[in-house]
Amino acid sequence: MIYKIFWALRAVIYAPFFGKFGFPSYLGKPLFLMGTRKVFIGKKVRIFPHLRMEVHRNGSIHIQDDVVISQNVHITSAGNLTIGKSSLILANVFITNIDHDYQELNKHIVKQEYLVSETIIGENCYIGMGAAIMAGTRLGKQCVVGANSVVKGEFPDYCVIVGAPAKMVKKYNFETQKWEKVI
Numbered sequence: 001m002i003y004k005i006f007w008a009l010r011a012v013i014y015a016p017f018f019g020k021f022g023f024p025s026y027l028g029k030p031l032f033l034m035g036t037r038k039v040f041i042g043k044k045v046r047i048f049p050h051l052r053m054e055v056h057r058n059g060s061i062h063i064q065d066d067v068v069i070s071q072n073v074h075i076t077s078a079g080n081l082t083i084g085k086s087s088l089i090l091a092n093v094f095i096t097n098i099d100h101d102y103q104e105l106n107k108h109i110v111k112q113e114y115l116v117s118e119t120i121i122g123e124n125c126y127i128g129m130g131a132a133i134m135a136g137t138r139l140g141k142q143c144v145v146g147a148n149s150v151v152k153g154e155f156p157d158y159c160v161i162v163g164a165p166a167k168m169v170k171k172y173n174f175e176t177q178k179w180e181k182v183i
Helices: 002-017
Strands: 032-034 039-041 052-055 060-063 074-077 080-083 094-096 098-100 114-116 119-121 159-163 166-173 178-181
Touching: 052 060, 060 074, 074 080, 080 094, 094 119
Parallel strands: 032 052, 039 060, 052 074, 060 080, 074 094, 080 119
Antiparallel strands: 098 114, 159 166, 166 178
16 A cells, blocks of 8 residues: 555656646556646546556547556547546556558558547446557447457447447446346
8 A cells, every 4th residue: 555655656746747637646657658748637546557648749638537547558649538537447458549541552551640539438437458449439428348348439328348349238227227238
C-alpha cells in the first residue's frame, strides 16, 4: 500500500504537465507519455504502472472521474477520445481513435495519412484484459468487453461484447432484471 503514496506524489509532480489532473488521482510509473497538455484526467483516477499514452496532432484524451486503468495499457489519440466515469480498463488493453491509411502502394504506411474517428467508452464500462478498442468505437453505458476482444463499431448501453471481431452477445433486460442472450 505504501507504493500508492509514491504514485500520489508522482501525480503531484506530473500534474502541471497535463491539461487537467484531478485529485486525489494517482499515477504509477509510466512507460511513455506524449502530448500530456491535451490529456484531461478527472478526480479519483487510478493509473497503474507502464501506461503508454500518446496524443498526436490535434488530438485529446479525456479520462473522467473514478476510472481505473490497469498496467500495460496503451492509449493513443489524434482526435477526441473519451473514457467515461467509473470505467475499469484491465491490463494489456489498447485504445485508439487512429487508423493508418494504406491506399498508396509503395509508400510506407507510417508516411500515409491518419484516418481519425472519435472513440468513446461510456460510463461504468468494463474492458477485459487484452482487448483492443479500435478507432470509431462508441460503447454505451455499462458495456462489458470480453478479454482479447477486438472492438469496432457502435454498441448500445448495457450490453456484453466479445470476440474478434467483437459482437454483442448479451443485453440487460430491465423488465426481467437479467442479462439475456442476444439472438
